[in-house]
Amino acid sequence: MSEPRTSKTRVPAIDGWFTMDESAPTLLGTRGVDSGSYFWPPTLAVSANPNTPFEEREPVELSRIGALWSWSTNHYRPPEPYIPNGPDGEFTPYTVCAVELAAEQMVVLGPLATGADPALLRVGMEMELVLGPLFTEGDTEHVIYQWSPRSPRSASASRPEGERSPRSKGKRS
Amino acid sequence: MTPHLAILGVGMHPWGKWGRNFVEYGVVAAREALADAGLEWRDVQFVSGGDTVRNGYPGYVAGATFAQALGWQGAQVASSYAACASGVTALATARAQILAGFADVAMVVGADTTPKGFLAPNKGERGDDPDWLRFRLLGATNPTYFALYARRRMELHGATRDDFARVKVKNSRHGSENPYARYRNVVDVGDILHSPIVSDPLSLLDICATSDGAAALIVASTEWADARGYRDYVRIRAVSTVTPSYPSTVIEMPNFATDSAAGRGGMPALGFKDSIAAKAYEESGLGPNDLSCAEVYDLSTALELDWYEQVGLCAPGTAEELLRSGATGIGGRIPVNTSGGLASFGEAVPAQAIAQVCELTWQLRGQAGGRQVEGATTGLSINQGLFGHGSCVIVSR
Numbered sequence: 001m002s003e004p005r006t007s008k009t010r011v012p013a014i015d016g017w018f019t020m021d022e023s024a025p026t027l028l029g030t031r032g033v034d035s036g037s038y039f040w041p042p043t044l045a046v047s048a049n050p051n052t053p054f055e056e057r058e059p060v061e062l063s064r065i066g067a068l069w070s071w072s073t074n075h076y077r078p079p080e081p082y083i084p085n086g087p088d089g090e091f092t093p094y095t096v097c098a099v100e101l102a103a104e105q106m107v108v109l110g111p112l113a114t115g116a117d118p119a120l121l122r123v124g125m126e127m128e129l130v131l132g133p134l135f136t137e138g139d140t141e142h143v144i145y146q147w148s149p150r151s152p153r154s155a156s157a158s159r160p161e162g163e164r165s166p167r168s169k170g171k172r173s
Numbered sequence: 174m175t176p177h178l179a180i181l182g183v184g185m186h187p188w189g190k191w192g193r194n195f196v197e198y199g200v201v202a203a204r205e206a207l208a209d210a211g212l213e214w215r216d217v218q219f220v221s222g223g224d225t226v227r228n229g230y231p232g233y234v235a236g237a238t239f240a241q242a243l244g245w246q247g248a249q250v251a252s253s254y255a256a257c258a259s260g261v262t263a264l265a266t267a268r269a270q271i272l273a274g275f276a277d278v279a280m281v282v283g284a285d286t287t288p289k290g291f292l293a294p295n296k297g298e299r300g301d302d303p304d305w306l307r308f309r310l311l312g313a314t315n316p317t318y319f320a321l322y323a324r325r326r327m328e329l330h331g332a333t334r335d336d337f338a339r340v341k342v343k344n345s346r347h348g349s350e351n352p353y354a355r356y357r358n359v360v361d362v363g364d365i366l367h368s369p370i371v372s373d374p375l376s377l378l379d380i381c382a383t384s385d386g387a388a389a390l391i392v393a394s395t396e397w398a399d400a401r402g403y404r405d406y407v408r409i410r411a412v413s414t415v416t417p418s419y420p421s422t423v424i425e426m427p428n429f430a431t432d433s434a435a436g437r438g439g440m441p442a443l444g445f446k447d448s449i450a451a452k453a454y455e456e457s458g459l460g461p462n463d464l465s466c467a468e469v470y471d472l473s474t475a476l477e478l479d480w481y482e483q484v485g486l487c488a489p490g491t492a493e494e495l496l497r498s499g500a501t502g503i504g505g506r507i508p509v510n511t512s513g514g515l516a517s518f519g520e521a522v523p524a525q526a527i528a529q530v531c532e533l534t535w536q537l538r539g540q541a542g543g544r545q546v547e548g549a550t551t552g553l554s555i556n557q558g559l560f561g562h563g564s565c566v567i568v569s570r
Contacts (some may be wrong), residue, residue: 013310014300037420037436041429044303050419051438069424070328072320073373074312079293081309096317098424105434107424109311118373123328134310144310 013134013142017041019061025131025145026064027108030057038062038104062108064129065150066099069107073118083135097147099127113148126150175456178268178409179398180568182210182391183531186284188355188384188518195228198387199239199284202524206280206389214243217391219276221267222252223259223283223523226295235523236263239282249276257470258414258558259283260388260526261566265412267392277397283523284387291315292383304427304559311429316380316473318426320372323475327374330490332478336497337379338365340474341516343502348513350543353528355384356517365474379474384519388527390534405570407537409530411456413565417445426559446483449563450555454485457567461485464507465549466536468529470556471514481509484555503544511536511544526564529554537570 019025029040033056035049077091086092095112114132127147134144184205186198222236231238236252255262260283267279291314299305307313326332348354368378418441420432454460469480478492486507487495501509512532533552535541551569
């Protein structure tokens, strides 16, 4: 988990998708009152349950723990509106995780926790929701939800920002 | 079973990075398709365009844009956008017009001019557009999603990067015999393994490029074709444009999450990609064992393996085995991507699904030259456009 930084104002990179609870953040979803289906993210059009397309939806916090479904580390800078998060706005490789939530039976994409080592990832391993920096703009840090490996070896997930794993370079190239 | 549609003409502009206006390419493909059909532009009663969203307003109204470029002659028109599935959505529209009796003969045409590099979302601050947000919040490029599937295959089915590379090697051999392909060089496994990693585990050569290109079809009712003296033409037996069935539990571009399978209603009989081909099989009364060849959307090498299973060429988890057996190369039991696939073409979004049908037509007519599948009688093309667009065509002769 990221250390709280008092020097910067921390704001969510997008409003309404997750709580800013530093120790135990959650994704803010909804649940259909008739279908029992879960929906996330809350501000985008996602598929309704076709059995109950017009049902009411109640706010609900999604599970904070899930199983890793897959992941990928990107080695090329994506086009805008991506904002690189390296020192001085440089591009550094980053990892995207897909995590399956057991109760909700849905897969949620999110960044791998800042500093976590993608070389240690395996399908099925437990992942936990944390908060971390997406990008910094002046004195404002834009915060995003992230997936952090729960295994003991994932202590590396709490490494200081900027200290990236050497394995985040290409495995073969 | 659905009435058949006659394919009277096919045409393409070579794929490449030509940097010219997409309309020029479309006109070339249209001219070739008309010549192939032996028809004049004035014979066309309905123009169905596959749209491009990267070329300004003319791209959004592609049907009319091509109708104008060929010379207004009063034909009825429609334009379709369904991302990668646009070409077949345009074909489905033309087919419906013809089978309903509103037109006898139609042109289906798509063309694109693409920028260099990753396909990017539209500009501006668009916080309610998942296609914009996936780049801003996740950096989830298209290859990121391809890589999630590839990694999953490795972890679940024991696929290796060598397997993925062998798909590219096969397709490069096929494409070397295709004059319309952008990449004609034959590569070996080492070339792929040593190309730079883009989205781990996929390297640059595992991922299809974006290209300029155009493809066109002339289609007609079988009654009209028969009355005009056409014989032994290739027939469209099925066109599938299905959407997913809830809950769709595989993460799809450009989404942040799958549907939730926890609620009322249970799981659908088939996942989305399996359902795309299933609909076409049901409509045609044909099955995977009837196929002589198939064109599947190899946005990445690993995705070609997924399609083997999703169109029923082999059981889930056995695509690597099918590939290694040589069955999906020309000369094998069921050659896949005889055109060279996206590996050899690069993607020209609204033209690509039409180009797949062009290749099947050449195969079934015995006109595929050095990449000919001996005695091909039945073919399937399949792809998927983001935001839930299925696309599958079955043809036979």
